Amino acid sequence: xxxxxxxxxxxxxxxxxxxxxxxxxxxxxxxxxxxxxxxxxxxxxxxxxxxxxxxxxxxxxxxxxxxxxxxxxxxxxxxxxxxxxxxxxxxxxxxxxxxxxxxxxxxxxxxxxxxxxxxxxxxxxxxxxxxxxxxxxxxxxxxxxxxxxxxxxxxxxxxxxxxxxxxxxxxxxxxxxxxxxxxxxxxxxxxxxxxxxxxxxxxxxxxxxxxxxxxxxxxxxxxxxxxxxxxxxxxxxxxxxxxxxxxxxxxxxxxxxxxxxxxxxxxxxxxxxxxxxxxxxxxxxxxxxxxxxxxxxxxxxxxxxxx
Amino acid sequence: xxxxxxxxxxxxxxxxxxxxxxxxxxxxxxxxxxxxxxxxxxxxxxxxxxxxxxxxxxxxxxxxxxxxxxxxxxxxxxxxxxxxxxxxxxxxxxxxxxxxxxxxxxxxxxxxxxxxxxxxxxxxxxxxxxxxxxxxxxxxxxxxxxxxxxxxxxxxxxxxxxxxxxxxxxxxxxxxxxxxxxxxxxxxxxxxxxxxxxxxxxxxxxxxxxxxxxxxxxxxxxxxxxxxxxxxxxxxxxxxxxxxxxxxxxxxxxxxxxxxxxxxxxxxxxxxxxxxxxxxxxxxxxxxxxxxxxxxxxxxxxxxxxxxxxxxxxxxxxxxxxxxxxxxxxxxxxxxxxxxxxxxxxxxxxxxxxxxxxxxxxxxxxxxxxxxxxxxxxxxxxxxxxxxxxxxxxxxxxxxxxxxxxxxxxxxxxxxxxxxxxxxxxxxxxxxxxxxxxxxxxxxxxxxxxxxxxxxxxxxxxxxxxxxxxxxxx
Numbered sequence: 119x120x121x122x123x124x125x126x127x128x129x130x131x132x133x134x135x136x137x138x139x140x141x142x143x144x145x146x147x148x149x150x151x152x153x154x155x156x157x158x159x160x161x162x163x164x165x166x167x168x169x170x171x172x173x174x175x176x177x178x179x180x181x182x183x184x185x186x187x188x189x190x191x192x193x194x195x196x197x198x199x200x201x202x203x204x205x206x207x208x209x210x211x212x213x214x215x216x217x218x219x220x221x222x223x224x225x226x227x228x229x230x231x232x233x234x235x236x237x238x239x240x241x242x243x244x245x246x247x248x249x250x251x252x253x254x255x256x257x258x259x260x261x262x263x264x265x266x267x268x269x270x271x272x273x274x275x276x277x278x279x280x281x282x283x284x285x286x287x288x289x290x291x292x293x294x295x296x297x298x299x300x301x302x303x304x305x306x307x308x309x310x311x312x313x314x315x316x317x318x319x320x321x322x323x324x325x326x327x328x329x330x331x332x333x334x335x336x337x338x339x340x341x342x343x344x345x346x347x348x349x350x351x352x353x354x355x356x357x358x359x360x361x362x363x364x365x366x367x368x369x370x371x372x373x374x375x376x377x378x379x380x381x382x383x384x385x386x387x388x389x390x391x392x393x394x395x396x397x398x399x400x401x402x403x404x405x406x407x408x409x410x411x412x413x414x415x416x417x418x419x420x421x422x423x424x425x
Numbered sequence: 426x427x428x429x430x431x432x433x434x435x436x437x438x439x440x441x442x443x444x445x446x447x448x449x450x451x452x453x454x455x456x457x458x459x460x461x462x463x464x465x466x467x468x469x470x471x472x473x474x475x476x477x478x479x480x481x482x483x484x485x486x487x488x489x490x491x492x493x494x495x496x497x498x499x500x501x502x503x504x505x506x507x508x509x510x511x512x513x514x515x516x517x518x519x520x521x522x523x524x525x526x527x528x529x530x531x532x533x534x535x536x537x538x539x540x541x542x543x544x545x546x547x548x549x550x551x552x553x554x555x556x557x558x559x560x561x562x563x564x565x566x567x568x569x570x571x572x573x574x575x576x577x578x579x580x581x582x583x584x585x586x587x588x589x590x591x592x593x594x595x596x597x598x599x600x601x602x603x604x605x606x607x608x609x610x611x612x613x614x615x616x617x618x619x620x621x622x623x624x625x626x627x628x629x630x631x632x633x634x635x636x637x638x639x640x641x642x643x644x645x646x647x648x649x650x651x652x653x654x655x656x657x658x659x660x661x662x663x664x665x666x667x668x669x670x671x672x673x674x675x676x677x678x679x680x681x682x683x684x685x686x687x688x689x690x691x692x693x694x695x696x697x698x699x700x701x702x703x704x705x706x707x708x709x710x711x712x713x714x715x716x717x718x719x720x721x722x723x724x725x726x727x728x729x730x731x732x733x734x735x736x737x738x739x740x741x742x743x744x745x746x747x748x749x750x751x752x753x754x755x756x757x758x759x760x761x762x763x764x765x766x767x768x769x770x771x772x773x774x775x776x777x778x779x780x781x782x783x784x785x786x787x788x789x790x791x792x793x794x795x796x797x798x799x800x801x802x803x804x805x806x807x808x809x810x811x812x813x814x815x816x817x818x819x820x821x822x823x824x825x826x827x828x829x830x831x832x833x834x835x836x837x838x839x840x841x842x843x844x845x846x847x848x849x850x851x852x853x854x855x856x857x858x859x860x861x862x863x864x865x866x867x868x869x870x871x872x873x874x875x876x877x878x879x880x881x882x883x884x885x886x887x888x889x890x891x892x893x894x895x896x897x898x899x
Contacts, residue, residue: 159897198775204890234826234859236744236773243775302834303821303841321861324822325812350890360830361882365890370897386898411899418897 154181155417156408157383158373163421165211165349168371171419172345173218176373182343183291185223190289191215191255192341194297194312195231195246197358198239204350204365205358206240207297209249211347211371215293216253228285230258231315234358237261258285266318269338273404276326277334281318286339294341294377298348298384300356300364303328306395307357308384309344309377310336333400336377340406344380346372348387378407379414386411427656431499435506442503446560446782447741456782458482462501463556464602465543466784469732472544475786490609494616494650498596498606499634504555505596505649507584509634512592518631520591522639528591528598529607529646530687536604537695545699548758551734555600556784561761564737570752572760573737593635597647611645615665617654618643623662632657717764718852718871720748721772721799722780722788725874733787735761739779745770747854748779765801767854767869772801774828774853797829800878802852802869804832804845811866813842823856823867829881832856832867843867848879 158175160168173179183189193207201209212229219227229250233240237260241247247257259265266281286292296312304311313335314320323331348370355364370387374380378401385392392398392409402409442459461467461479464486470477489496498505535553543550551557558580565577587594596603623641630638633654637647641662643654655663720739723729740748740763747770751759763779765772774797780790804823812820817840824832824843831849834841845867856867 159899161897198773202890235775239744239773239775302824303819321822321859324820324859325861328819328821355830357825358828360828362888362890363882367890367892368895383897383899389898416899 153415156374156376156414157379157411157416158419159383159416160371160373160419160421162369165208165347165371166214167421168349168369168419169211169214169218169345169373171421172371172373175417175419176343176375179218179222182293183219183222183224186225187223187290188226188228188288189219189224189291189293190285191219191227191229191250191293191295192286192312192316193229193231193246193295193347194299194307194315195240195244196234196315198233198235198243199359200243201245202350203359203362204297204352205299206244206246207295207347208349209245211345211349212246212255212295213249213253215295215345216250216255219291219293220254224291227255228258228289229255230260230283230285232260232283232318232320233315258283263318271334271338273337274334275330277323277331280322280335280338282338283316283318286316291343292339292341294344296344296346297350297352298346298387299352299359300354300388302356304332304395304397306381306385306388306390308346308381309341310381310397310401313341329396330400332397333404333406336401336406337404341377342375344372344374344377346374346380346384348372348384351387353388376407378402378409379411382409382411383416427652431651431653434500435503435509438501439503439506443563446738447563460784462486462497463554463784464605465539465551465554465556465734466786468540468543469550469734469785469787472546472550473732473786477786487605487609490606490613492614494610494613494648495603495606496650498593498603499649499651502555502596504559504584504600505593508588508593508595511585511588512634515589517589517592518636520636522644524591525597525637525644525647528594531598532600532604532607533687534691534694535599536601536608537691538698539601541695541699546731548730550731551736551761551785553599553601554734554736555595555602557734557736560736560738560741560784564740564750567737567740567743567746567748567750569737569740569750570761572752573735573750576735576761593647593649596649597635607646610648610650614667614669616645616668617648617650617652617663618666619662620664621662622660623658624660626659628659629654629657629663717751717759718767718802718854718869720763720765720779720788721777721796721801721875722783722790723801723875724789729787730758730762732785733762734785736784737761737763738782738784739763739788742778742782744776744778745773747772765854765869767857768865769858771855771858772853774855798851798877798880800851800872800876802854802871803847803850804852804854804856804867805870806843806845807866807868810862810864811843812862813837813840820861822859822861826855826859828853828855829878831878831881849881851878 154177158172160172193212195206197205199205216227250257266283268279268281270279271277294309294312296308299307301307310332348368350365351368352359352365372380372383381398382392385395398409445456445459457479461482467483539553561577583595619641625641634651635647635649637644719729737750740750747765748763749766751762751764777793777796780788808814819841821834824834829849831846832843835844852869854869857865857869860867
């Protein structure tokens, strides 16, 4: 059979049309991929130690960071408090993540948070500035509106437009490193709530519906990897805390690619029913992740466990 | 040589004092030293019968001019340094002789007035003090009220423009510390005098930085004892001579006859002005000032307004820039004095910079732990505009920022809404700053007399957090 130019064109058009309309996943559905757990839960180690073990279990940092890519590590540095008071992410953990990113070949690793207290005092006293600079990351300033760009959020219910930090938009990979805390209004703050530190005008969220805004924001861009620091957990008087009386040393850490799932597990650690935290359900409705913790593939790792 | 040495000392002192005043390390010896060199801050302490630890430096500074003269004015004073530079650029060589008695008269008047104001704990004690004026220049980088701005402009005019006509105009005519030095210098033990070797060539008259030499004799009222004439005289005719204080000075201006008359006039004008200010002081402080929050450590509105000289150093070091300089908005008494504006900023819980730099003791310092309990105001929620009360949806911006836990979210009509526990509220104002509504639904009501709040920390807080060994609950 002789193929004419016309038939060739016809067939190739059909083939491209098929490839464009059908998700690639379906085409390659039969090809077995290496399956990683949905959530890694690690316990009984120092924050850095737990991360070392946990990141291996989820496929290593190479799975997320390709050589030459730029990375944003977004810890919680909201408060002018010391690491022992549990209001901010543990600096050792942030430093460890940066080391892993470096080893994976990241070209540039930036860290920032739009802090609640004065930026410089938060950066200093949380110990994160020192840890980041020692590990080879860059602390970015966040206390001026000029660092933020206005972006539209497709599909956002109340959050149509938001001013986002340039680094959040420019970085290739986003690693969210929240610390698990009680929160006076939303009951719990971890992964999704931590994104309030990359935007400029938080008061807008408070004014027009905090829970919906928290669920709306990841529609713009979600984290590629979420690491919930539950080493020192603030169980009351959050998110700032008043004294060491408010925190409990739980020595836990959650690592997941699904921020909603990590938050759901974090709720359980705080002895909260995930249904009490309104924004989780709202985020699940947007298909940002799953709150179905029972049917998820969770791998629990115990460091130093006596057999 | 003396000229160069003097310039070098002036320059280095100018730089050092600026840096040290603007850094706020508590318990810094050098810091205490620099702020005690200037009389009026220390007088402000003495007026309240408080004897600060650095009192000995001030006493030492009072003894020096009795011995040798106005070393402070010529070698150390930063304000004098600025005027010297202006004068050096202009290179004027002659001023009318009658300038000196007029300036001397004005400065006496100002001295009496400032001493009366400061020792009666008036609200206007910093009106003429050179140190307060000098420090206020640094607050230009911050948003100052328009009244402060006018004060700064007037001061700049008197030290940058007037010296073109009359060198050291501010030191001789306006500065009350300069007047103290002048009076002490008139009775100094060691004096510069021309010997018989003087041939009236007139070289020293043109080279004197204050142009106060006439025909080989120094006008002591205007002399700042810089010793430059010792060097500039081609005959080396100037020498330092010893004089017993009871021996009569050879007075060039020969004002002895007029002295009694002058004294009378001074007393008259001084007491009249004092009466004027005393009337102003009573009344307005309590009526007008209650609308504004004054910084922690101020104790009470009366104590604060009567000890603050309005130098605005606290404004300069405030990291959150919550401190603003008062305009006439808060009464004539609040002019130049700091207040807290919570709409844009808040008073940081972990900071006590303003308390630790205050040179006059208007903000009394007792350590950070105590500052964290000082109640400067009280937050009040307006339930007719607060989001959870009106729109029935959560907000909680104020509660999450509250450093003392005074604002707690409680269930009201099934919505978490803020409630203030006034026992714990210290009035730091972060709730007002972060409130998303406009106008703000939570506002700080100022207190005229500061009190202490309850400590938010329990009595025996563990140094380390409690440890939990429970397994994952999922």
